[in-house]
Amino acid sequence: MTVVLRSPQEFHAWRKQQKGSVGFVPTMGALHSGHEELLKQARKNNDVVVLSIFVNPTQFNDTNDLDKYPKTWEQDLAMAEANNVDAIFCPRYDDMYPDNYRYKVSENSYSNLLDGAHRPGHFDGVLSVVMKLFNIVAPTHAYFGEKDFQQMTLIQGMVESFFMDLQIVPVATVREEDGLAKSSRNVRLTSAERLKAPAIYKAISESKTAEEAAEKLNAQGFIVDYVTDVGTRRFVAARLGDVRLIDNVQI
Numbered sequence: 001m002t003v004v005l006r007s008p009q010e011f012h013a014w015r016k017q018q019k020g021s022v023g024f025v026p027t028m029g030a031l032h033s034g035h036e037e038l039l040k041q042a043r044k045n046n047d048v049v050v051l052s053i054f055v056n057p058t059q060f061n062d063t064n065d066l067d068k069y070p071k072t073w074e075q076d077l078a079m080a081e082a083n084n085v086d087a088i089f090c091p092r093y094d095d096m097y098p099d100n101y102r103y104k105v106s107e108n109s110y111s112n113l114l115d116g117a118h119r120p121g122h123f124d125g126v127l128s129v130v131m132k133l134f135n136i137v138a139p140t141h142a143y144f145g146e147k148d149f150q151q152m153t154l155i156q157g158m159v160e161s162f163f164m165d166l167q168i169v170p171v172a173t174v175r176e177e178d179g180l181a182k183s184s185r186n187v188r189l190t191s192a193e194r195l196k197a198p199a200i201y202k203a204i205s206e207s208k209t210a211e212e213a214a215e216k217l218n219a220q221g222f223i224v225d226y227v228t229d230v231g232t233r234r235f236v237a238a239r240l241g242d243v244r245l246i247d248n249v250q251i
């Protein structure tokens with residue numbers, strides 16, 4: 001039985017009764033099999049599993065993207081129940097931002113690269129909401145997908161910098177059979193765009209250089225925000241129509 005808790009106060013009362021390790025999967029809803037993998041790992045390794053669903057406005061630099069973010073509450077609830085999630089925390093904006101975002105968490109180096117260079121304020125919004133969620137949920141383990149590798153690295157850094165007492169568990173990117181990384185935004189692709197989209201993964205995994213991958217994508221009509229190698233990973237963000245997709249691979 002999955003309980004649905006709406007306010008931090010309600011969550012806090014429930015949390016006090018839980019014992020043992022707490023595995024936490026923070027999401028913005030529109031759950032897909034990538035999220036399901038996070039839930040399965042959390043379930044396998046913890047006594048208690050918490051899922052949060054909160055479409056966090058402070059991390060959307062583009063209001064169109066925020067407005068069009070898919071909302072699939074019935075399916076999300078069914079997936080949570082099927083995976084024996086103990087509680088779903090789904091707060092409202094005023095619950096999460098009683099100060100209306102006067103206080104925020106920011107990082108001033110890595111967050112300015114890659115997605116940060118194209119989405120001003122995005123990682124401030126992510127780090128701020130994740131810290132709030134960690135403070136409310138008080139998990140022992142939190143699960144993040146490697147598809148959002150930069151996000152995961154920044155959250156790991158925040159946990160270390162602020163001596164937060166939990167473990168971040170990375171989970172490998174889940175892909176469609178044709179290689180497209182699972183993402184809540186994929187449902188917004190037209191059928192023609194959906195056919196084209198796997199070229200992103202193909203280009204970054206098969207090209208010798210980031211430049212070559214960018215050229216291939218440009219030639220196929222993608223609007224490429226970046227293809228960049230950082231350390232041993234290659235990162236990409238590219239648009240098809242008004243849908244922006246990201247991915248990364250080990251090189």
Ligand code: PAF
Nearest residue numbers: 026027028056126129148
């Ligand atoms: O990856 C996401 O879905 C979001 O960025 C997160 C971590 C839930 C914060 O809003």
